[in-house]
Amino acid sequence: MGISITGLSGFDTAKMVSDLMELERIPYKNLSTKKTNLQSEQTVFRSINTAFSSLSTALNNLRYAADWNKLKATSDSNAVSVSSTNGVAAGSYTVNVQQLATKNVVEVDSSYILSKVEEAASSGQELKIGSYTFTEEDLQSIQDAGDSEAQLKKLANIINTNTAAENGSNATASVLKTSSSGDFKLVLNSKTTGAGDNNSVSFTLANSSIIDHNTTDENGKIAVTNKEGKDAILEVNGVTVTRNSNTFDDLISGITFTVNSTGNSNINVGQDVDNIVANVKSFVTAYNNLISMVRNNLAKPEDDSKMNPLQGDSLLKQIDSQLYSLFNSVVDTSGGKAWMEQVGLSIDKGITKGSEMTGKITFDEEAFKEALANDPQKVIELFTKPQQEADPDTATPAKPGGIITELTSIMGYYNSTVNGMLNTKITGYDAEIKMIDDRMEQMERRLEMTEARLKLQFGTMETMLSTLNSQKDWLTSQFDALTKK
Structure with a gap:
């Protein structure tokens, strides 16, 4: 008869260890998920803190009455x-x-000016425009350029190339085609405007001007038209x-x-009304960006099966409530009671359905300009009136300031880098995440030890099973030998 020890061989011990470790890692994974969620929430508060900082920057040009009186x-x-x-x-x-x-403008016939170039080249006399003296190479390159149009363009190019030099020309040059038959003129413009020699084009041959008013050529034809600059x-x-x-x-x-x-x-x-309007627009944009972040994270997701992790967060609800109350508050000004809607700034203008309200400001630029024109002091005080502290001697209670003044105070409460509520909240997340990191590190070490222990135990089991299987095979062979007899 044979001996069988069932179930003691053929196990996938590696998978068994892996499956057991999966169970062991469930608490570790839960901590990892919690850490990820905390980091996501912390990112939200960092973004809101940044939005507060952007709003503070946007208020820099609206905070004081002097900012409005530029x-x-x-x-x-x-x-x-x-x-x-x-x-x-x-x-x-x-x-x-x-x-x-106007500039001094000189128009010179091509044949006349090119004849002066030829005269300078053949006689060796000095040809100058402004402080620039044409070199022999300049004169030769003009004459070698080709037909009269090409020569004229070469001359203009030399003038323009040297106009910026300290000893350069005092004019810019262009070539103008004056007729379909191919007549050309060199047009010179002084570099500066105004009357007087300092703003005039100077063009000389042997120290004599070649562009005097109504200069004529050898045939008596007017070759130069010189229009003086004017003041x-x-x-x-x-x-x-x-x-x-x-x-x-x-x-x-x-x-x-x-x-x-x-x-x-x-x-x-x-x-400077345009500058004020631009500053108010920047304020509105920054405010709307902040309130959108707050309300989006407080809102219930459209999918009822999901939940916004910060949906009921008390700090976000507090920010939302304070901003809304402040914006709709009434300010006592020297011109009477004033509020933001009077000057063209409204929250959720035209929206009556609660679910559609966003808390965003709508800015009516024309209404704002009209209010500013009608009573600038009232508008300025609505935004910038200083807070009035309580005076116990006269029993005068504290009075709030203008919208920007109060908003600046609120932002300090939330956005201060020292003890602001948002920075405190963010720091709290840092501490909680660090605590989770420490627990995960400890748990990781325990998991490594558990995995090593399981591998050792299953390895020992495999060794024992191998020994038992060997004994089984020996016993089986002994019984088989006995039964054959």
Whole structure:
């Protein structure tokens, strides 16, 4: 008869160890999942903290009354464009542009100017434009260029190539085709505008000008037309002023006038409304970005089977409530009670369904400009009025400040790098995540020891099974030998 020890061989011990370790790792995996969730939540609070910082930056140009009272020069016509710097004084100016500053323009017939080039080359006389003296190589290259058009273009190129040098030409040159039959002119423009020799084109041969007014060639034909440069002439509040440029940057302190055409302009230096509007837009964008982050993380997911991990977070609910209450608060100003909707800023304008409300600001730019024009002080105080501390001596209670003032205080409470609530929250996550990391590290060491122990135990079992199988085979052979007899 045979002996059989069932189930003691053929086991996949490696899989058995792996399956057992999977069970052992369940607490470790749970901790890892918890760590991932905490990191995701922490990322949300970091983003909200950053959004607070962005909002703080956006408020920098709205925080104080001085930010609202910066002045800017504006013009009511295209005849004069203006720009201004900080510190410009308020005022108004009537400007009449009578004449623009122009460059000295010289038109020279091709045959006439090329004959002067040939004369200079053959006689060795000095040909100069401005402070630049044509070299022998220059003169030869012009003559070798080809037909008159090519020679003229070569001449213009030499002038333009040397216009920026210290001893260069005082003009820029171009070649103009004046008729279909192939007549060409060299056109010279002085580098600067204005009347006088300093702003004129100088072109000489042997120290004698070759571009005088109405210069004629050898046949008596007018070969040169020389249009003198002119100064710009303005009449400002009845006073006539001139400059050799179309830019007047020293006429009125803090204002630069640029004249573009003749005509009248009214210049006003007043509150820089466009800059204020741009700053309010930046504030609205930053506020909406912050409130969207807060509400998106508080919102219940559309899928009822899922849950937002921060859906009921008390800190986010507190931020949402405070921002909403602040924005809808009433501020006592010198012009009476004021609130944001009066100046064109509304929350969830036109939305009546609670589920569709986002908490975002809608900015009516035209309504804001109108309110600012009608009562600028009231609008400024609505945003910037300082907080009033309580005075126990007079029993005067504390009074809140303007919207930006109060918002700045709220942001300090949440966004302070020292003890702000958001930074405290983020630091708390750091501590909790570190604690999980420590537990996971300890657990990992225990798991390694458990796995080593299981491998040793199963290895011992395999050895014992191998021994038992060997004994079984020996006993079986002994019984088989006995039964054969």
